[in-house]
Amino acid sequence: MIVTSVALNDIVYDDSSSPKADLLLASHVINNTAKLIWCNWLALDEHWQDKIKLKSLSKHYKFDADEVIFIAAEQLDANDEEQAVLLASIVQIQHYMQGLRSDFDLPIDTSSGTEFQQRVWNALQEIGYGETISYATLAQRVDNPKGFRAVANANGKNPFSVIIPCHRVISSDGKLGGYTGGLDKKAYLLALEGVRCKV
Structure with a gap:
């Protein structure tokens, strides 16, 4: 490695x-x-x-x-x-x-995650540039509508910050929610994509 x-x-x-x-x-x-x-x-x-x-x-x-x-x-x-x-x-x-790319084309390996985590990480990659969804919406997208906490936990275990865009998942009230890298980085990435969130 x-x-x-x-x-x-x-x-x-x-x-x-x-x-x-x-x-x-x-x-x-x-x-x-x-x-x-x-x-x-x-x-x-x-x-x-x-x-x-x-x-x-x-x-x-x-x-x-x-x-x-x-x-x-x-x-x-x-x-x-x-x-x-x-x-x-x-x-x-x-x-x-630098605003020259909106998605990534890299050979990543997500096999270190559990089956559920991999489902969540795959769903994260379907969230478009400049788009945000709630943890509850993400839970619905992975067929676990009551599992927003489990989805948040899977987000926190994401081994590919930025590349697998867990920063695009925010709280239902429009606030940032959490981010393993720190909320300053989440706010920065969202601002790069033209998204402003409640503090």
Whole structure:
């Protein structure tokens, strides 16, 4: 598994309004194909080993945690399949943050989630750019109309913040609700997409 990080202020036009944070990304070869297996927020005071769920990922993908390699984004090699996935991810995230892209076309692997979590994550990918839905609506979309808490929990376990747009799910009253990366990041992503929510 290869891990990298990119500072948000390195990929946006106007970093004065962007949250001070990094995105942490990881790729791994699964069935002879390199895939993105992690993309989540990393606070400035967090170390990448503390943020990424190495133990559960190494158990699921069957690799030793000491085989994980961190490579700085500027040192990634496009000729290496795993590193090329990370580079493509960074470019697509950059284009999204700059308003040049509204969805993602990346080889992601969601198999680390339970069957229910994967259903929720698939449903999240059907929420359009600039659109928001409530947790209750999302619960209905995954055939669990009373399970809005379970849906919220699955959102919180989303291993692909930004790419699988859990930020587009808000409370029924129009307020932001929760977000694993922090509400500042959720508000920022929604604002990028032209959505304003109640505070």
